[in-house]
Amino acid sequence: MAMTESDHAEVDVDAVAAELRIVTGALIRRLRVHRAPGDPTVGEGRVLARLDRGGPATSADLARREQVSPQAMGVTIAGLMERGLLDRAVDPSDGRRIMLTLSPAGVEALTDRRHHSSRALAEAMSAALSPDEVVAVAEILPLLDRVGEAL
Incomplete structure (x- = not known):
């Protein structure tokens, strides 16, 4: 059902923003x-x-x-290093600095995690939404991306 011009005038953008924040937070x-x-x-x-x-x-x-203390980041990095997900190298432009990069295992872990999350979301969408509703979600994604870019 198409919205009329008077419907648009009655939309409370603050209320929509608050609900969007709640819904996306819960989804994440x-x-x-x-x-x-x-x-x-x-x-x-x-x-x-x-x-x-x-x-x-x-x-x-x-x-x-990430807005965490250096000590907290050190614990996170230590765990990633222990599992072989990061590589360390001396910064070629400043030999005093240690640069961290993803190891091949780190790339694989990140790819697997993203795939697992996407698969779980796809299964939930298939269970909860009709095909037309999935299309509606797909159509709104570019709009949500524009909102994110405007933040």
Whole structure:
């Protein structure tokens, strides 16, 4: 059913934003529950994803970007290193700095985690939504992306 111009005038953008925040937050929390045994923790996954997107970084860079203490980041990095998910190398431009990158096993763990989450979401969508509703979700994704870019 198409919205009329008067319907648009009555939409409370603050209420829609609040509901969107609640719904997306709950969805993300529920996706985090769907971890396979051995999957990186939430914090470890964030570090792996940040290194995947941003390339090599120091521990201090990662702590600053993730807004955690250097000590907390050190614990996260130690766990990732112990499982062979990160590689360390001396920064060629400053021999005093240690740069962290994803190891091949780290790339695989991140890819597996993303696939597992996407699969869980696809299964939930198939169970909860009709094919037409799945199409409606697909159609709104570019709009949500634009909202995210505007933040």
